[in-house]
Amino acid sequence: MAIDLQSAITLGTRRYIAPTVVVVLLLATFSGYIWSEYRALLKEKDVLAENRKAFNDERLLFEKYRADTAIEFNSKKSELERREFAIQQLELINKERLASLKETAGEYKLALEGLRQKQVSVSESQRMREAEREISKLMSEFSAMGINLNESLKCGDYEFRAKFNAAKAKYTEIYSLAQAYGLTERYQSFFFHNGQHVYSACED
Secondary structure (H helix, E strand, O other), X not given: OOOOHHHHHHHHHHHHOHHHHHHHHHHHHHHHHHHHHHHHHHHHHHHHHHHHHHHHHHHHHHHHHOOOOHHHHHHXXXXXXXXXXXXXXXXXXXXXXXXXXXXXXXXXXXXXXXXXXXXXXXXXXXXXXXXXXXXXXXXXXXXXXXXXXXOOOEOOOHHHHHHHHHHHXXXXXXXXXXXXXXXXXXXXXXXXXXXXXXXXXXEO
16 A cells, blocks of 8 residues: 555654654643642742731731730730741742742753753754665565566456555655655656556556
8 A cells, every 4th residue: 555745754753753752742741730830839929928918017007006905915916926927837838839849840941951952963864864774675675576567467467466556555655755855866766767657457
């Protein structure tokens, strides 16, 4: 069965870069999760800042009227101290979580950058060499079939027809792979001498 250009590109992509792309996607997904958590923590920090402002405003108001009664003053003071301590603890936790998240985000950023550098190291010339080796192998397999695609088919010779179709499919596979990597000019002689130039119905 013939393999078209799109299939050849898809096969080449799966063979040489699919594992790397999977890792890149996983790292990118986790980076998105980290960024989402980071923004949530920043929002929580803003809420805490508002609570801090509200607390400070209330404390100032309280200090204006603390002379009302000593009992009320002491009770309110205890409540404010408790609330201040709780806010301080929450602020500390928020700060620690932000620092930890920034550190983790930095680590994954470095990991992603390292992965990108590895991708760059797989140069175009290396991929070309792989494609050339594959084309050479397929060309040898085609030659071993010993089929001339311009030879007339005998209507009743089903065995030869099967071999002819297999050789034609192999030729199309070679051409599609060469076209996918821009190598048709390099193998122009092979395509010219082995391509099907005569199309006719079978002969009795």
